[in-house]
Amino acid sequence: xxxxxxxxxxxxxxxxxxxxxxxxxxxxxxxxxxxxxxxxxxxxxxxxxxxxxxxxxxxxxxxxxxxxxxxxxxxxxxxxxxxxxxxxxxxxxxxxxxxxxxxxxxxxxxxxxxxxxxxxxxxxxxxxxxxxxxxxxxxxxxxxxxxxxxxxxxxxxxxxxxxxxxxxxxxxxxxxxxxxxxxxxxxxxxxxxxxxxxxxxxxxxxxxxxxxxxxxxxxxxxxxxxxxxxxxxxxxxxxxxxxxxxxxxxxxxxxxxxxxxxxxxxxxxxxxxxxxxxxxxxxxxxxxxxxxxxxxxxxxxxxxxxxxxxxxxxxxxxxxxxxxxxxxxxxxxxxxxxxxxxxxxxxxxxxxxxxxxxxxxxxxxxxxxxxxxxxxxxxxxxxxxx
Ligand SMILES: [Zn+2]
Numbered sequence: 001x002x003x004x005x006x007x008x009x010x011x012x013x014x015x016x017x018x019x020x021x022x023x024x025x026x027x028x029x030x031x032x033x034x035x036x037x038x039x040x041x042x043x044x045x046x047x048x049x050x051x052x053x054x055x056x057x058x059x060x061x062x063x064x065x066x067x068x069x070x071x072x073x074x075x076x077x078x079x080x081x082x083x084x085x086x087x088x089x090x091x092x093x094x095x096x097x098x099x100x101x102x103x104x105x106x107x108x109x110x111x112x113x114x115x116x117x118x119x120x121x122x123x124x125x126x127x128x129x130x131x132x133x134x135x136x137x138x139x140x141x142x143x144x145x146x147x148x149x150x151x152x153x154x155x156x157x158x159x160x161x162x163x164x165x166x167x168x169x170x171x172x173x174x175x176x177x178x179x180x181x182x183x184x185x186x187x188x189x190x191x192x193x194x195x196x197x198x199x200x201x202x203x204x205x206x207x208x209x210x211x212x213x214x215x216x217x218x219x220x221x222x223x224x225x226x227x228x229x230x231x232x233x234x235x236x237x238x239x240x241x242x243x244x245x246x247x248x249x250x251x252x253x254x255x256x257x258x259x260x261x262x263x264x265x266x267x268x269x270x271x272x273x274x275x276x277x278x279x280x281x282x283x284x285x286x287x288x289x290x291x292x293x294x295x296x297x298x299x300x301x302x303x304x305x306x307x308x309x310x311x312x313x314x315x316x317x318x319x320x321x322x323x324x325x326x327x328x329x330x331x332x333x334x335x336x337x338x339x340x341x342x343x344x345x346x347x348x349x350x351x352x353x354x355x356x357x358x359x360x361x362x363x364x365x366x367x368x369x370x371x372x373x374x375x376x377x378x379x380x381x382x383x384x385x386x
Contacts, residue, residue, distance in 0.1 A: 026095070032075075033093035040079035074099040081106040085114045096122040101129045108136040141210035207239070248293065252281065255298045265305035275302035282306045286313060 012020060042048060042057065049060040061072035078099050082088045091097040097118070105121055117136065121129055211219070222242075223233035230237045263273035282301035285291030301309065311317070 029095050030093050032099065033089050036075055036078045036082055036092060036099075037089055039075055040083045043076070043079055044083070074103050077103040077106055081109065085109060085118070087115075087118065091118060091122060098126075100126060104129050104133055108133060207236075251293065251295050251298065254295050255281065255300060258295070259300040262300065263302040263305055264299045265301055265309070273302055273305055275304075278303045280306045282309060286310070 009017065009020070039057070039061070042060075046057070049057060049064075052060065052064070054060040054063065057076055058069075058072050061067045061076065062069060065072075067075065078088065078092065081102050088097065088102055092099065092102065101121055101124065104126075105117065109117060113136075117132070121132060124132070219235065219238065222238055223230070226238065226241075227233070261276055261279070263275040263279060265273045267273075279300050279302060281293075281298050282305075283291040283293070284297050284299055287293075291297050
């Protein structure tokens with residue numbers, strides 16, 4: 001039968017398909033609100049499910065109604081909230097609030113505040129509900145800490161049947177007399193929790209700290225902007241990128257300060273170049289030869305000396321190649337280079353690399369200058385005065 005529904009749905013026109021899913025979603029919300037209302041009534045008559053052989057409404061929901069543990073928890077919590085504040089049923093039916101939102105807000109609803117709180121919660125996302133809950137019941141900052149996590153043991157192939165599932169323990173608690181504790185989703189299987197020492201796994205560290213609203217907003221913005229690169233918005237991955245960028249910035253600033261914002265090239269006769277404009281970051285051990293972007297390995301050079309030293313190592317560029325790069329570099333500096341300009345630069349670099357194998361090692365194409373994006377030269381004086 002369900003196969004037929006799929007066939008039917010697949011045969012609908014675009015317009016009809018869109019209209020149909022809207023109708024079905026509304027039906028599902030109405031059915032859900034109706035079930036919650038009936039569970040609220042059943043919750044008030046425990047003898048009913050007790051006579052059927054069930055010790056709690058939760059086990060009745062999972063065993064007889066075939067609800068998942070999560071679904072049962074959400075609906076029972078919503079049912080109990082509705083007994084106290086019946087207007088929630090309308091909010092559920094209209095889709096203004098989800099079962100999850102109701103479950104999250106329930107512990108914070110009072111006779112005095114429920115109308116105002118529910119009005120504020122209507123049409124809000126889960127994240128906004130979290131913020132509302134935090135406002136209603138502020139918690140102290142999580143203490144900042146960095147600690148090493150124990151290495152997880154690979155899950156055994158067989159879990160003893162006698163082990164009571166953790167979710168059942170919660171279920172028993174939930175079904176007990178009022179008030180029910182806040183319900184969380186069932187914990188992961190016990191096997192993933194057992195701390196075991198195993199030296200072959202990579203090291204992992206738990207970093208925990210509390211951030212302010214501004215930092216939180218920045219995090220959300222970065223998550224949105226990096227959606228392609230970090231689809232799940234993992235704060236750990238973002239933290240790593242932020243540290244990498246910060247480290248580069250600090251190292252550049254340190255190099256600039258150490259070299260006094262001046263080309264640090266010293267001739268054999270002991271003369272130091274006096275150029276202070278169009279400075280670039282020069283890798284002492286070239287990037288292509290494994291040189292790192294560290295304070296020790298980077299030094300300021302004017303464009304001429306950066307090129308001079310690259311030529312000493314990799315041989316001079318051909319005249320046409322040098323001209324092409326110069327032509328592109330001498331375009332007016334802009335904050336954001338056009339994609340076309342970037343592509344041209346990269347193509348020129350690639351051609352150079354294939355010709356010389358290690359063109360990338362030149363100071364003007366180190367990772368630092370590439371990341372700057374806006375221009376190949378780095379205007380040191382401007383940076384120092386910032
Ligand atoms: Zn110089």
